[in-house]
Amino acid sequence: MSEQANPFETLQSQIDDAAAHLEIGDDVLERLKHPERVLETNLTIERDDGRLERFKAFRSQFNGDRGPYKGGIRYHPEVDRDEVKALSGWMVYKCAVVDVPYGGGKGGIVIDPDQYSESELERLTRAFAKELRPLIGEDRDIPAPDVNTGQREMNWIKDTYETLENTTEPGVITGKTVTSGGSKGRVEATGRSTVIAAREAFDYLGKELEGATVAVQGYGNAGWIAAKLIDEMGATVVAASDSSGGIYNPDGFDPAAAKQYKNETGSIVGYEESQEQVTNEDVLTMDVDLLVPAALENAIDGELARDVDADVISEAANGPLTPEADAVLEEEDVFVVPDILANAGGVTVSYFEWVQNRQRFYWSEEKVNAELEAHIVEAFDSLVETIEAHDLENPRTAAYVVAIQRVADAFEEAGSFP
Numbered sequence: 056m057s058e059q060a061n062p063f064e065t066l067q068s069q070i071d072d073a074a075a076h077l078e079i080g081d082d083v084l085e086r087l088k089h090p091e092r093v094l095e096t097n098l099t100i101e102r103d104d105g106r107l108e109r110f111k112a113f114r115s116q117f118n119g120d121r122g123p124y125k126g127g128i129r130y131h132p133e134v135d136r137d138e139v140k141a142l143s144g145w146m147v148y149k150c151a152v153v154d155v156p157y158g159g160g161k162g163g164i165v166i167d168p169d170q171y172s173e174s175e176l177e178r179l180t181r182a183f184a185k186e187l188r189p190l191i192g193e194d195r196d197i198p199a200p201d202v203n204t205g206q207r208e209m210n211w212i213k214d215t216y217e218t219l220e221n222t223t224e225p226g227v228i229t230g231k232t233v234t235s236g237g238s239k240g241r242v243e244a245t246g247r248s249t250v251i252a253a254r255e256a257f258d259y260l261g262k263e264l265e266g267a268t269v270a271v272q273g274y275g276n277a278g279w280i281a282a283k284l285i286d287e288m289g290a291t292v293v294a295a296s297d298s299s300g301g302i303y304n305p306d307g308f309d310p311a312a313a314k315q316y317k318n319e320t321g322s323i324v325g326y327e328e329s330q331e332q333v334t335n336e337d338v339l340t341m342d343v344d345l346l347v348p349a350a351l352e353n354a355i356d357g358e359l360a361r362d363v364d365a366d367v368i369s370e371a372a373n374g375p376l377t378p379e380a381d382a383v384l385e386e387e388d389v390f391v392v393p394d395i396l397a398n399a400g401g402v403t404v405s406y407f408e409w410v411q412n413r414q415r416f417y418w419s420e421e422k423v424n425a426e427l428e429a430h431i432v433e434a435f436d437s438l439v440e441t442i443e444a445h446d447l448e449n450p451r452t453a454a455y456v457v458a459i460q461r462v463a464d465a466f467e468e469a470g471s472f473p
């Protein structure tokens with residue numbers, strides 16, 4: 056495998072590719088390619104055995120021209136400054152492409168959470184919330200879940216913030232449990248938009264989703280829900296993987312039963328309905344109609360892209376393709392629904408959660424899903440219009456053309472402040 060791409064450079068090259076089709080001055084473009092600010096902090100907590108341990112943490116606020124900064128918090132050993140900057144920039148353009156009134160932010164802690172107890176993770180999350188307190192707020196910056204964080208961490212952050220501020224402000228964070236002010240449908244939202252986007256792409260290409268074969272890389276929140284929902288739409292999930300490896304069954308398997316197996320054993324590897332144990336690389340290069348990368352950045356580089364054998368890719372993960380991989384797949388006519396559209400269901404339902412929190416008026420799951428469907432279909436239609444209007448080959452470039460124009464317009468309409 057070639058050297059890992061730097062995700063921040065990937066983001067900047069994606070912006071440059073799209074800007075070539077727009078009339079935006081280089082000065083404005085400079086603004087759109089760099090974060091407004093990045094917090095780097097050190098959190099020290101007491102371990103269960105009484106020792107102290109320090110953890111590095113970040114929050115990048117990339118751009119607030121369209122609204123408060125918005126984006127998840129990741130716990131992973133490979134979190135670093137450039138990754139967080141890239142992820143926060145992708146949030147800006149994601150929110151713009153689905154037209155939710157937010158800018159973009161992202162945070163992370165450098166940690167392998169599997170090595171820590173629940174009470175250690177609670178102390179660490181509360182320490183991070185305390186550091187974030189001056190920066191966040193329902194009109195300032197609204198965190199949410201990402202890799203290795205979920206409802207539990209969001210509830211801790213909400214409680215810490217509200218306690219320190221002596222207020223109730225559930226809209227300071229999204230992705231909470233429903234009892235703590237979360238929205239119905241938020242847990243499923245990222246996987247749901249990934250499959251809605253895939254369905255729209257199949258429709259656009261004149262391909263049948265019913266009976267189509269699917270491979271899913273990553274079996275966490277985004278990946279397993281995408282697998283479950285695409286199976287419910289009549290496609291056949293033949294392969295899936297997590298960080299321990301992959302499984303394959305040419306006749307398909309039940310995604311929910313595989314998830315149950317993973318819950319019980321820690322991995323999908325070994326799941327009895329699978330006929331073969333395969334590697335992650337095998338999953339990414341399998342001969343399937345649809346590939347859903349749902350793990351981390353740089354899953355497919357230029358070299359591996361030459362072996363990709365899917366007709367459509369719907370990116371549940373952020374940044375799963377390097378720019379070289381993107382170019383190879385474009386050459387090979389693989390239709391890639393870009394992350395900023397495919398996985399935008401997460402932030403879209405986070406927006407619905409925030410609206411519900413502010414109104415103190417809660418929606419049914421049917422309403423959430425119907426509104427989500429409408430946002431993703433409309434975003435996909437704009438993507439297709441832009442592909443056709445600018446005669447573009449690459450759907451990612453089209454998504455950025457839509458998004459960058461929206462952010463640049465908001466910046467320019469605001470005028471200048473002395």
Ligand SMILES: NC(=O)C1=CN([C@@H]2O[C@H](COP(=O)(O)OP(=O)(O)OC[C@H]3O[C@@H](n4cnc5c(N)ncnc54)[C@H](OP(=O)(O)O)[C@@H]3O)[C@@H](O)[C@H]2O)C=CC1
Binds near residue numbers: 200296297351352399
């Ligand atoms: N959660 C959300 O709402 C959103 C998430 N995303 C993006 O989706 C992606 C996945 O996030 P999410 O599902 O929330 O995270 P989770 O932590 O729930 O799941 C991540 C999954 O990726 C797997 N994984 C990690 N490394 C590898 C690897 N090298 N090969 C194969 N699988 C691997 C993990 O394996 P294991 O289970 O073994 O740890 C896990 O199954 C990320 O890119 C995230 O930014 C995008 C929008 C919203």
Ligand SMILES: O=C(O)CCC(=O)C(=O)O
Binds near residue numbers: 125128197229230
């Ligand atoms: O729900 C949100 O606000 C953001 C989710 C997220 O981090 C992402 O879309 O990458």
